[in-house]
Amino acid sequence: MLLDSMKNRRSIRKYTQQDLPESLLEELFEVASRASNTGNMQLYSVVVNRDRASRERQAPFHFNQKMVTEAPVLLTFCADANRFVKWAEQRNAQAGFDNLQTFLAATTDALLFAQAFCDAAEARGIGICYLGTATWNADKIIEALSLPRLVVPVVSVTAGYPAEPLPAQPERLPLEAVIHRETYGDYTPEAIDLFYKAKEELEANRQYVAENQKENLAQVFTDIRYTKKNNEYFSDVFLNVLKQQGFL
DSSP states (O other), X not given: OHHHHHHXXXXXXXXXXXXXXXXXXXXXXXXXXXXXXXXXOOOEEEEEEOOHHHHHHHGGGGTTOTHHHHSSEEEEEEEEOHHHHHHHXXXXXXXXXXXXXXXHHHHHHHHHHHHHHHHHHHHTTOEEXXXXXXXXXXXXXXHHHTOXXXXXXXXXXXXXXXXXXXXXXXXXXXXXXXXXXXXXXXXXXXXXXHHHXXXXXXXXHHHHHHHTTOSSHHHHIIIIIXXXXXXXXXXXXXXXXXXXXXXX
């Protein structure tokens, strides 16, 4: 059942008005808490936003994507060393967790917890959508959610019952494009052409190229969706966040 739901998964951006029972959320969090984590320290936390006014305040930080306010639940998964450090201090133990290594470990923990939650949610018929914007506007989300030192948002997720009709599954590269055996085999120009051929030939992607008046799909990604200017700007923002929150 779980494998079937994972094979058929898709990001859900339109939801019904049906609420998610608190008991169901608690069950999903309990399942997610069994996910692997670094040294069994569980360096993560999640902030649950059900209140519409709270979600509306955060919507601009997620570029006003409609599902932030339309989904019944917005979840912000955080890399969190704060709780463990406080425990260590109260037990007369010196924790050296104000560094990049700990942030990377906490980020891994938070993402594993988030994915375990999403897998469990989808197995129960709940739709989810990841929002990568949590790191783009991390400084604003930190303020909105009152996140203390050593806590940084790494991903947000909307969750709710999917509205019909369900969207089509997005395309994926062939497995040969992402799996390497024993050592990493770099990509030849011929391999790149082969692996991206189906993606580039999809009618929806051809239309995307035409609408944006670009030569090809790669230029849509580099010139429109994820520009160098924006990547550098939000990188600077996030580096400042890591400094302000004590990880650098």
